[in-house]
């Protein structure tokens with residue numbers, strides 16, 4: 001049975017198919033092949049969300065993981081982020097939580113949070 005994936009590595013969004021013999025078609029570059037193989041074995045995602053702050057003028061600030069994390073950890077990582085409060089001015093790109101759950105990924109700000 002052929003499985004279909006939409007490659008999300010770049011905006012082109014190729015539909016990539018994998019048959020039972022692991023023949024991969026539809027990808028327009030090698031990155032699509034790697035993406036599908038990862039999806040089949042150990043899917044990963046970048047988390048983009050917001051974190052609470054103590055600042056009235058910016059009660060929440062956008063954050064993301066700087067590298068993809070295992071999909072099965074999304075819930076646990078969201079719980080950790082939801083428990084954190086930014087209580088000092090921070091610049092875009094600064095690390096809010098380093099090496100979250102030993103994934104090697106940092107949670108970083110994607111917007112400045114300055115008083």
Ligand code: SF4
Nearest residue numbers: 007010013014029032
């Ligand atoms: S297969 Fe290559 S060109 Fe197609 S969406 Fe993936 S990264 Fe982009």
